[in-house]
Amino acid sequence: MSKKIQEFNEYRSKMNEKILATDNKVIKRIFNLDTNAFKEGHLPVKTKELLGLVASAVLRCDDCIQYHLESAMESGVSKEEMMETMSIANLVGGTIVIPHLRKALEYWELLEEEKQ
Amino acid sequence: MSKKIQEFNEYRSKMNEKILATDNKVIKRIFNLDTNAFKEGHLPVKTKELLGLVASAVLRCDDCIQYHLESAMESGVSKEEMMETMSIANLVGGTIVIPHLRKALEYWELLEEEKQ
Amino acid sequence: MSKKIQEFNEYRSKMNEKILATDNKVIKRIFNLDTNAFKEGHLPVKTKELLGLVASAVLRCDDCIQYHLESAMESGVSKEEMMETMSIANLVGGTIVIPHLRKALEYWELLEEEKQ
Amino acid sequence: MSKKIQEFNEYRSKMNEKILATDNKVIKRIFNLDTNAFKEGHLPVKTKELLGLVASAVLRCDDCIQYHLESAMESGVSKEEMMETMSIANLVGGTIVIPHLRKALEYWELLEEEKQ
Amino acid sequence: MSKKIQEFNEYRSKMNEKILATDNKVIKRIFNLDTNAFKEGHLPVKTKELLGLVASAVLRCDDCIQYHLESAMESGVSKEEMMETMSIANLVGGTIVIPHLRKALEYWELLEEEKQ
Amino acid sequence: MSKKIQEFNEYRSKMNEKILATDNKVIKRIFNLDTNAFKEGHLPVKTKELLGLVASAVLRCDDCIQYHLESAMESGVSKEEMMETMSIANLVGGTIVIPHLRKALEYWELLEEEKQ
Numbered sequence: 001m002s003k004k005i006q007e008f009n010e011y012r013s014k015m016n017e018k019i020l021a022t023d024n025k026v027i028k029r030i031f032n033l034d035t036n037a038f039k040e041g042h043l044p045v046k047t048k049e050l051l052g053l054v055a056s057a058v059l060r061c062d063d064c065i066q067y068h069l070e071s072a073m074e075s076g077v078s079k080e081e082m083m084e085t086m087s088i089a090n091l092v093g094g095t096i097v098i099p100h101l102r103k104a105l106e107y108w109e110l111l112e113e114e115k116q
Numbered sequence: 117m118s119k120k121i122q123e124f125n126e127y128r129s130k131m132n133e134k135i136l137a138t139d140n141k142v143i144k145r146i147f148n149l150d151t152n153a154f155k156e157g158h159l160p161v162k163t164k165e166l167l168g169l170v171a172s173a174v175l176r177c178d179d180c181i182q183y184h185l186e187s188a189m190e191s192g193v194s195k196e197e198m199m200e201t202m203s204i205a206n207l208v209g210g211t212i213v214i215p216h217l218r219k220a221l222e223y224w225e226l227l228e229e230e231k232q
Numbered sequence: 233m234s235k236k237i238q239e240f241n242e243y244r245s246k247m248n249e250k251i252l253a254t255d256n257k258v259i260k261r262i263f264n265l266d267t268n269a270f271k272e273g274h275l276p277v278k279t280k281e282l283l284g285l286v287a288s289a290v291l292r293c294d295d296c297i298q299y300h301l302e303s304a305m306e307s308g309v310s311k312e313e314m315m316e317t318m319s320i321a322n323l324v325g326g327t328i329v330i331p332h333l334r335k336a337l338e339y340w341e342l343l344e345e346e347k348q
Numbered sequence: 349m350s351k352k353i354q355e356f357n358e359y360r361s362k363m364n365e366k367i368l369a370t371d372n373k374v375i376k377r378i379f380n381l382d383t384n385a386f387k388e389g390h391l392p393v394k395t396k397e398l399l400g401l402v403a404s405a406v407l408r409c410d411d412c413i414q415y416h417l418e419s420a421m422e423s424g425v426s427k428e429e430m431m432e433t434m435s436i437a438n439l440v441g442g443t444i445v446i447p448h449l450r451k452a453l454e455y456w457e458l459l460e461e462e463k464q
Numbered sequence: 465m466s467k468k469i470q471e472f473n474e475y476r477s478k479m480n481e482k483i484l485a486t487d488n489k490v491i492k493r494i495f496n497l498d499t500n501a502f503k504e505g506h507l508p509v510k511t512k513e514l515l516g517l518v519a520s521a522v523l524r525c526d527d528c529i530q531y532h533l534e535s536a537m538e539s540g541v542s543k544e545e546m547m548e549t550m551s552i553a554n555l556v557g558g559t560i561v562i563p564h565l566r567k568a569l570e571y572w573e574l575l576e577e578e579k580q
Numbered sequence: 581m582s583k584k585i586q587e588f589n590e591y592r593s594k595m596n597e598k599i600l601a602t603d604n605k606v607i608k609r610i611f612n613l614d615t616n617a618f619k620e621g622h623l624p625v626k627t628k629e630l631l632g633l634v635a636s637a638v639l640r641c642d643d644c645i646q647y648h649l650e651s652a653m654e655s656g657v658s659k660e661e662m663m664e665t666m667s668i669a670n671l672v673g674g675t676i677v678i679p680h681l682r683k684a685l686e687y688w689e690l691l692e693e694e695k696q
Contacts, residue, residue, distance in 0.1 A: 015566035018573075022543070026269045026551035027565070029261065030207075034559050037207050037258045042196040047163055051201060054167045055174045055208040056560065058442075060641070061524070063563035064208070079602070080158040085167060087606035091146075091153050092171040092180070094406075094442030095614050096636065099643035101607070102595035109598075131450035134457075138427070142435035142617045143449070145609065150443050153606045172444065174558075176293070177408070179447035195254070203258035210522075210558030211266050212288065215295035217259070218247035225250075262555075269555050274544040279511055283518045283549060287556040290519045290674075292409070296556070311370070312506040317515060319374035323494075323501050324519040324528070326638075326674030327382050328404065331411035333375070334363035341366075374501045377493065378671075385490045385671050390660040395627055399665060402631045403638045403672040412672070428622040433631060439610075439617050440635040440644070479682035482689075486659070490667035491681070498675050520676065525640070527679035 002110040008066060038071070046075040050085045057089035060100050066107050073111050082108060118226040124182060154187070162191040166201045173205035176216050182223050189227050198224060234342040240298060270303070278307040282317045289321035292332050298339050305343050314340060350458040356414060386419070394423040398433045405437035408448050414455050421459050430456060466574040472530060502535070510539040514549045521553035524564050530571050537575050546572060582690040588646060618651070626655040630665045637669035640680050646687050653691050662688060 020028060038048045049072040056064035072082060086104060090097045136144060154164045165188040172180035188198060202220060206213045252260060270280045281304040288296035304314060318336060322329045368376060386396045397420040404412035420430060434452060438445045484492060502512045513536040520528035536546060550568060554561045600608060618628045629652040636644035652662060666684060670677045 012566065015570060018569055019565060022547045022569070024544075024547045024551050026265055026555055027547070029265055030551075030554050030559060030562075033207055033258055033261055033265075034562075037204055042194065042200050043166070047166065048200075048204065050159070050163065050167060051170045051204045052208065054171050055205060058171045058175055059209065059558075059560045061560040061563060064560055078158065080604075083602045083604045083607070084158050084164075087604050087610075088153055088164065088167045089171060090442075090607060090610050091149055092168065092442050092444055093175065094438075094440050094445070094639075095610060096440055096639045096641040096644055097442070098610075098614075099641060101599060102592065105598055105602070106595060128450065131454060134453055135449060138431045138453070140428075140431045140435050142439060142613055143431070145613055146435075146438050146443060146446075149606055149609055149613075150446075175442075175444045177444040177447060180444055196256075199254045199256045199259070203256050203262075206262050206558075207258060208558050208560055210291075210554075210556050210561070211262060212291045212293040212296055212556055213558070214262075214266075215293060217251060218244065221250055221254070222247060265555055269552055274542065274548050275514070279514065280548075280552065282507070282511065283514060283552045284556065286515045286519050287522045287553060291522055291557065310506065312372075315370045315372045315375070316506050316512075319372050319378075320501055320512065320515045321519060322375055322378050322674075323497055324516065324674050324676055325523065326407075326670075326672050326677070327378060328407045328409040328412055328672055329674070330378075330382075331409060333367060334360065337366055337370070338363060374497055377497055381490055381493055381497075381671055385668055390658065390664050391630070395630065396664075396668065398623070398627065398631060399634045399668045400672065403634050403669060406635045406639055407673065426622065432622050432628075436617055436628065436631045437635060439613055440632065441639065476682065479686060482685055483681060486663045486685070488660075488663045488667050491663070491670060494667075494670050494675060494678075498678075523674075523676045525676040525679060528676055 002114055004107070005070075005110055005114060008063075012063070012067075046072070046077060049075050049077060050081070053082070054085050054089050054092075057086055057097055057100055057104070058093035060093070060097060062100060062103055065100060065104050069104060069107055070111060073108070073115070079108065079112075118230055120223070121186075121226055121230060124179075128179070128183075162188070162193060165191050165193060166197070169198070170201050170205050173202060173213055173216055173220070174209035176209070176213060178216060178219055181216060181220050185220060185224055186227060189224070189231070195224065195228075234346055236339070237302075237342055237346065240295075244295070244299075278304070278309060281307050281309060282313070285314070286317050286321050289318060289329055289332055289336070290325035292325070292329060294332060294335055297332060297336050301336060301339055302343060305340070305347070311340065311344075350462055352455070353418075353458055353462060356411075360411070360415075394420070394425060397423050397425060398429070401430070402433050402437050405434060405445055405448055405452070406441035408441070408445060410448060410451055413448060413452050417452060417455055418459060421456070421463070427456065427460075466578055468571070469534075469574055469578060472527075476527070476531075510536070510541060513539050513541060514545070517546070518549050518553050521550055521561055521564055521568070522557035524557070524561060526564060526567055529564060529568050533568060533572055534575060537572070537579070543572065543576075582694055584687075585650075585690055585694060588643075592643070592647075626652070626657060629655050629657060630661070633662070634665050634669050634672075637666060637677055637680055637684070638673035640673070640677060642680060642683055645680060645684050649684060649688055650691060653688070653695070659688065659692075 053068040056068055086101050169184040172184055202217050285300040288300055318333050401416040401420055404416055434449050517532040520532055550565050633648040636648055666681050
């Protein structure tokens, strides 16, 4: 597995555990909601993942983008669909989103290599 | 037609014309891109409208939300799908998005009344 | 009661009811969390209200500011404490927060008049 | 004088006085800095006003935009220069800046009428 | 001392000196205000540090969060109070604040180790 | 050449090529606009670079700041003018811009060393 993806996931898991161990109820429920909100509902999982991706991109949160890139790929999103989603982020959110697009494409390619 | 929708659309049209009349090429091209980016591509129009809606919502732009609510409804988005999209905006963008959710639902209901 | 406060509260109540009536579970839980998060915990209610106020101010959400001004006053926050909280918002968040400070002070004075 | 400009300036003056009357030192100094920062320095006043305008525009603060439009016009900025500045704001900050561009151009035209 | 804390503080000190050496008066005064605003006033230092922390968190500035975590700990803030403050940041600012919560907790633990 | 500048430019070039190779028309046009918007127009290149710098600074995009620092220096901007621009960013955008000011000054000094 790509070292970058592995480190990202391990750090996230480790810290999420520590966060949940502090036993703050509001944070626990937000984490819980984060899982539920992206489950199949009136909208399919794939669309929801694209919504999560574009929201993360215009808010310029690299970690959130990487998280949604992984689940987007798992839900069957193609590279073209991912780029189209990011193009809307760049248009609506402006050129300040471009550095995040660079990192997003780099991460997507790592995810693709891993799948092979 | 609802007075609120009419005023919003008339103001937008009037000012867009004035903006384009200033003949600033960069702005003209951004306006042009804004039309093209939401056309059918690898993703269907409906999905793109939801992407535009969630991006507008987390960036908390009421005018942008209203614009995408109109085109979302035209592209066949249901109230449940709209609310699901807004729920992701509220989760990812936080409770500061709630005031925009109130206005969004109010505007959606005006659009629904108009359709009847 | 001040017309402005009354209208703000009535609109918020009316739309909140409509939002909850759409029966979107994620949104319902976010609304629920919003109530719980500001209850007495390790920090007293008053401190939490000031935290909610400063967060709303730097994120420049007038409706959120007004909401927290009301509950801050109810929890015993003085005008000087409110202004000190807003001064931190203006320093950390910059002069773009000033227009929201104007509205905040205006709303605070309406709330004070009402109390008399 | 245009009613809109007058109301905007009167409200700002009235509330600024009330803010300064609360005697919060941090806020007083921020207000003071706000005046000093836009005075002639290594950069001419006109350039500084354009910097203030573009910063206000990408941060999407209508009141701040109107304030800088007034002083920009006073410092000799032309409509073309204002639009070029706003075009950079729209490119860097994205299409969510467009609603603020509409209001900016509307306000600029009111300021122009007043000058005649 | 933790290498991470040391590097962070050394870099900040070194660059702050260079910034002040450029002799820009506006920046000097902002730095000065930053010190004064968090001193005891109508609100105690501890509350002000929590205000600084939550503002930094919703604005998603890791360096600012680390700075306020250090002074919050010095002013007697407990881990539970810090987490409660961060929970409000996550609720008001949304799940995009979560990556900053991970880093905040990691930094807090480093600060705790150092104290022993 | 400074390793940091070189790595930044190489990464940007490499990823920009990959982005353009995905052949997404909206993104291509945004990249194209980004070049055109900063060319001489009613405003000189130097002023436009300062506008790009202050917009990037208040939106807190380090990569965008570095990009504009390079082109600002090329267009003849002095260190004092750069600092004055950044001081407006710090005032309008608040102290959360300070960490970006530190990195900006560090990068500017690397660019200066390289020029010698």
